[in-house]
Amino acid sequence: MKRLGILSLVAISLAVAASGQAPSRPETEIKAVLDFQQAAWNRGDIDGFMAFYWKSDDLTFQSGNSRTHGWSDVLARYKKTYPSGKMGKLAFADLAFHVLSPDSAFVLGRFKLDRDGTLSEGVFTLVLKRTGDGWRIIHDHTSSK
Numbered sequence: 001m002k003r004l005g006i007l008s009l010v011a012i013s014l015a016v017a018a019s020g021q022a023p024s025r026p027e028t029e030i031k032a033v034l035d036f037q038q039a040a041w042n043r044g045d046i047d048g049f050m051a052f053y054w055k056s057d058d059l060t061f062q063s064g065n066s067r068t069h070g071w072s073d074v075l076a077r078y079k080k081t082y083p084s085g086k087m088g089k090l091a092f093a094d095l096a097f098h099v100l101s102p103d104s105a106f107v108l109g110r111f112k113l114d115r116d117g118t119l120s121e122g123v124f125t126l127v128l129k130r131t132g133d134g135w136r137i138i139h140d141h142t143s144s145k
Contacts, residue, residue, distance in 0.1 A: 026105055026135070027097040030128060033135050034092055034107070041090040046078050054129070054136040062141040074140075088115030103130040111142070120144050 033052045040048030050071070053059055057070040061077065068074050082088075096108040106127045113120040122144030128135050 026099045026102070026130070030097060030105060030107060030135050031095070033128075033137075034095065034109075038090055038092055041087055044084060044087050046075070046082065046084070046087070050075050050078065052135065052137055053140075054131070054138045056138075058138070060139045062139075063143065086115070088113050088118075104128070105135075111144075 127139035
């Protein structure tokens with residue numbers, strides 16, 4: 001599954017580059033990131049889900065009363081919280097895109113996660129920056145009820 005996620009990411013990048021079209025709007029590009037993440041999650045691919053998080057020690061993830069720093073620690077947190085095959089079905093909704101500059105944006109949204117009939121839902125704020133590799137999430141603040 002990990003290989004499929006990486007191949008999908010490469011295919012998307014090559015298709016955009018080969019199209020020869022002007023770059024799309026940041027909102028469209030960021031929406032594609034979230035669509036990719038949702039699909040990766042729903043196929044049980046945490047590594048694919050994490051592909052658009054900034055691979056830096058400066059990445060932050062906040063949820064509840066905790067803060068996690070660094071890509072590796074965020075990945076470890078996800079793997080501990082959602083063991084393989086037990087991730088459930090994720091859906092994003094009510095997305096609001098706020099482009100701050102050509103290279104920075106934040107997204108407000110809602111999520112629903114169904115784990116075998118147990119529903120979790122909440123809100124999130126993602127801060128993203130455009131890097132040489134495309135848009136990357138540099139901060140994720142997720143709250144659930």
